[in-house]
Amino acid sequence: MKKSPAPAFLRPVVLTFCGLLLLPGPASAEAARPWWQPTSAFVQAGAAEHANAAVLGLTWDWSWRRDLGWGRFTGYWEVSFGRWASDAGGSSAHAWVTxxxxxxxxxxxxxxxxTGWFGELGIGANxxxxxxxSDDKRFSTTFNFxxxxxxxxxxxxxxxxEVTLRLQHFSNAGIKEPNPGEDFLQLRYGYRF
Incomplete structure (x- = not known):
């Protein structure tokens, strides 16, 4: 059986993700900080239509930055570990996902x-x-963006x-069906070391 090519909308997503991976790694501005030592830690709580999530994580700042006349671009790597609880199986049972x-x-x-106000965007692998x-959704893959x-x-x-309000979408980008996706509204608190 012949495989169909990847959907056309997936190509820009993959190219953007690969481009981000080519950016420099953790910041080296602090010579005393080893490359493996994170620059901050965070806790995050989120809610979707039929699920809740609690997430812990660490970040590593990039040494890369671009100053423009109207602002500064910079970035970081984020590693996260979370637990989701959905309403799968009715009100008396919960499906747990790591x-x-x-x-x-x-x-x-x-x-x-x-410092001050900021906006951000990220695309990662999960x-x-x-x-x-959940009661009305079922993902088809364990790998999701x-x-x-x-x-x-x-x-x-x-x-x-740091306090951040995030809108995060999880899906497999059409790798396999069904692909209903799940949207979380999240509140995050971060502390820089």
């Missing part, structure tokens, strides 16, 4: 600098074990605190 992900994230600080299901848009604010001494 999420493990890695995501390159681009961040924009309007007006420049590394494993959902076992396959996610997680893309997000977010707005947040960095504040406090050294800009050590």
């Amino acid at each position: 999420q493990v992900g890695i995501t390159p994230v681009l961040r924009l600080y309007p007006g420049g600098g590394d 494993l959902l074990l076992p396959i996610y299901r 997680g893309d997000h848009l977010a707005v947040g604010r960095r504040f406090g001494e050294r800009g050590a605190h």
Whole structure:
């Protein structure tokens, strides 16, 4: 049986993701910080139509940044570990899913600098074990993309605190059907070391 080619909309997503992977790794501005040491940690809670999620994670800042007349672009790597609870099986039973992900994230600080308001976007790879299901949705793969848009604010001494509101979508981008996807609204608190 002949395989059909990947959907046309998937090519830009894959090219964008591969381009992000070519960006430099963790920041080397702090010579005392080893490359493997994270720059921040976060906790995150989210809700979808029929599921809730709790996520912990670490981030590694990039040394890459671009200052434009209207703002500063920078980024980071995010590694996350989460648990989802869905309403699969009715109100008395819950399906638990473990999420493990890695995501390159681009961040924009309007007006420049590394503190204050920011916007960000990311597209990453996630494993959902076992396959996610709820009363009305069933994913077909354990591998899924997680893309997000977010707005947040960095504040406090050294800009050590962050609060972010995120909209995140998980799906397999048409690798296999069914592919209903799931959308989470998430609130995140991050602390920079």
